[in-house]
Amino acid sequence: MRLLIPALKLFIKNIKTYILSFLLLIACTVLINGKLSELFAKTRYTDDIRHFSEKDAYLLSQFLSIESGIPSLSDDELSDIKGINKVMSCNCSRTTLNGLMQMDFPEKAKEVYVAYTTNGYTDEVKIPLLIGRHPKQRYDGVYEILVSQSLSKILQLNNEYVFNEVEGQYNVFVVGILAEGNVFLSLSGSGNASSYFKEITSAPPWIIIPKEHSYIKSYIKIVFFDESLNPLEKDDLIVRLNTDYGYTYSFRSVYSELLESVKRDIADKLPSCALLLLICITCVTGCVSLNTLNDMKIYGIFRLCGATKRKCVTVASLINLFLILSSLLFSVPIFNMYASVAYRQPPYISWRNYAITILIYTASFIVSAVIPRTILNKTIFNLYSET
Amino acid sequence: MLIEMTGIYKTYLSNTDNPVYALRGIDLFVKKGEIIAISGKSGSGKSTLLHILGCLDNADCGKYFFDNCDINNLPERKKANLRNKEIGYVMQDFALIPDFSVMDNVMIPSYFNKENMKKMTEKAERILTDFELSGYFNSPVNRLSGGQKQRVAIARALLLEPKLLLADEPTGALDEETGKSIMNLFKEINKEGTTVIVVTHDANVASYCQRTIRLHDGEIVGEEQNQ
Numbered sequence: 001m002r003l004l005i006p007a008l009k010l011f012i013k014n015i016k017t018y019i020l021s022f023l024l025l026i027a028c029t030v031l032i033n034g035k036l037s038e039l040f041a042k043t044r045y046t047d048d049i050r051h052f053s054e055k056d057a058y059l060l061s062q063f064l065s066i067e068s069g070i071p072s073l074s075d076d077e078l079s080d081i082k083g084i085n086k087v088m089s090c091n092c093s094r095t096t097l098n099g100l101m102q103m104d105f106p107e108k109a110k111e112v113y114v115a116y117t118t119n120g121y122t123d124e125v126k127i128p129l130l131i132g133r134h135p136k137q138r139y140d141g142v143y144e145i146l147v148s149q150s151l152s153k154i155l156q157l158n159n160e161y162v163f164n165e166v167e168g169q170y171n172v173f174v175v176g177i178l179a180e181g182n183v184f185l186s187l188s189g190s191g192n193a194s195s196y197f198k199e200i201t202s203a204p205p206w207i208i209i210p211k212e213h214s215y216i217k218s219y220i221k222i223v224f225f226d227e228s229l230n231p232l233e234k235d236d237l238i239v240r241l242n243t244d245y246g247y248t249y250s251f252r253s254v255y256s257e258l259l260e261s262v263k264r265d266i267a268d269k270l271p272s273c274a275l276l277l278l279i280c281i282t283c284v285t286g287c288v289s290l291n292t293l294n295d296m297k298i299y300g301i302f303r304l305c306g307a308t309k310r311k312c313v314t315v316a317s318l319i320n321l322f323l324i325l326s327s328l329l330f331s332v333p334i335f336n337m338y339a340s341v342a343y344r345q346p347p348y349i350s351w352r353n354y355a356i357t358i359l360i361y362t363a364s365f366i367v368s369a370v371i372p373r374t375i376l377n378k379t380i381f382n383l384y385s386e387t
Numbered sequence: 388m389l390i391e392m393t394g395i396y397k398t399y400l401s402n403t404d405n406p407v408y409a410l411r412g413i414d415l416f417v418k419k420g421e422i423i424a425i426s427g428k429s430g431s432g433k434s435t436l437l438h439i440l441g442c443l444d445n446a447d448c449g450k451y452f453f454d455n456c457d458i459n460n461l462p463e464r465k466k467a468n469l470r471n472k473e474i475g476y477v478m479q480d481f482a483l484i485p486d487f488s489v490m491d492n493v494m495i496p497s498y499f500n501k502e503n504m505k506k507m508t509e510k511a512e513r514i515l516t517d518f519e520l521s522g523y524f525n526s527p528v529n530r531l532s533g534g535q536k537q538r539v540a541i542a543r544a545l546l547l548e549p550k551l552l553l554a555d556e557p558t559g560a561l562d563e564e565t566g567k568s569i570m571n572l573f574k575e576i577n578k579e580g581t582t583v584i585v586v587t588h589d590a591n592v593a594s595y596c597q598r599t600i601r602l603h604d605g606e607i608v609g610e611e612q613n614q
Contacts, residue, residue, distance in 0.1 A: 006498050013486045301482045304443070305496040305543070306471020308464055 003311060007318035010298065014291055018323050021287040025327040028280035029360050030335045033353050035269045040352050043262055053255040058223050058238065078223060078245075083237045086224040277360060285368045288323070292316055292372035299376060309377060316372040324365045331357060388452075389550060389582050390417035390440065395449035397435050397605075409435040411605040413449070417584065419550070422577040424593035424613075425586045427602035433586045434555055436602065440584060441474050441553045442466040454550060471499050475544025475581075479556035481536045483543075485529040489520060492528055493543045500547070507546065514542045518572075534565035541572060545581070552576060554585045558592050570595040 011018070075087045223241075225234055299312040307315075335353065397410040409432045417423060427433050438444035439451065442458060451458040453469065461469070476482065483492045490511060497507040515521060518538040528536055537557060544552055554573065558566030570585075574595055577583045585596060593599040594613055601609040 002498050002501075002504075006495070009487060009491060013484075298484050301484060302495065302499070303467075304470065304476050304478075304482055306467050306469075306499040308467040308499075311467075311499055 011322040026331045029331040053252045288368040317369045389419045391452040422583040424596035424599040431602040432605040475549040477554040479559040
């Protein structure tokens, strides 16, 4: 414990020379965390889709406008269709669109995304989910918000007064990005959630719903087909649903598409993360080694005053530890800020981010502690002696 | 007898074609409470001898007993303990950490043992006050004069009341007047019972000691008693 004193004093003395190491560690942590967060979010989303894929469920999406003339079906009407076993309703009405805020999109959106959760069918539904068809990279901000966040986080994205007006335990969310670039977010459910929403702080405005589009109504249903259906009958049913009632997504096809996309993502992101980590560790180790070499005379003085080589190495390692811990201290809020800007998310760090961060810092610490140890072991004996 | 050294040899680059014989059969005996000088030209082996005396280096062969303790068979940890508690060092270049305060520098030995820190701090303050450095406790040592720096180095060496004080050219970086005051300080320290060994090539400095041992090419070539 007493060795902490010289270590701390030396750390403070050298703080200027450690700034580069600080910045490197923090930048590397933030970047790697950012890249891997995207990956984790997508992986989690894929897992959710797989869940429905295994249940042989389909998403029936009915986007209706006054002009479309396509009738909306009730759950009972849908259940009466031959081949449909069960229907989970996720209807979203325009009344819930009131008060949604603005967001500037770089380009006009053309896709629709649905995020939902439900407690009505707890055996089938686990956690919030996003269904999207061919989500495009240019809408990455929106996409990431939906796939990477849990229910509470999705709620946090929206201005609280939207929810204050509506009573109910909401468990379905739909974010639609229409061809004209207009967006809606909707929710449905039952129960009282107002006490929960009051705790949510307002996020920056981000979604626009122009008044001229307030006629939009959307009904999203998850339909489970009869197990007795053979593949041909199933295909027929899907075609019929598509033609007559809206648009049917197969969880299975979404899942396989996503799986491919996640694999591509992993192949794309992991090498760059590994390279970043390698560069960071190399640079930090270089900085630490230079500092250790710079302090060699001080370790010689310590030895003169009764320090063993092991104690000198301990002091050097403690200095590294201070460097690592203080960088860690800064990197968490910096990543929070980065996440809120880059991903338009409220400050949020998952246990995975902490695990990644700690892993990076542990690796940096181990490598940067080995080098000074080698330097000290090889050269400290020469200080104040001629051997 | 505090130091008993017999047949000490030290060779550098022994595995090469040009080995350097730094010490050749040194026999040295120092009583407790003595103040002696080891003199000789540059390259005569003075510093090597000092490093072996101070357990910073090992002899190739020969016997070395410090206060009846066989140094040759002592593990590194115990040698470090000896350097910490029994032997104090004063170096020509002061061996101080420039950015540390005077007090921090004096307290360095206390970081490597389990003595009570509060008592150590009080003691450091007392020694520094005795050395007329009371107004400099928190000053960085790089703001001090050469003489003050050397007094800080001596204060640090004395913090744990060592039996032996080793000084390697302690006046080498000081002007004549300051050098004199430092040597007088050594004499005072010696009077209080600490054995002092001063390595120097300066005859004036050596004259402050009870006897002078002259080294040449790694051998003791003479010994003189001073008045």
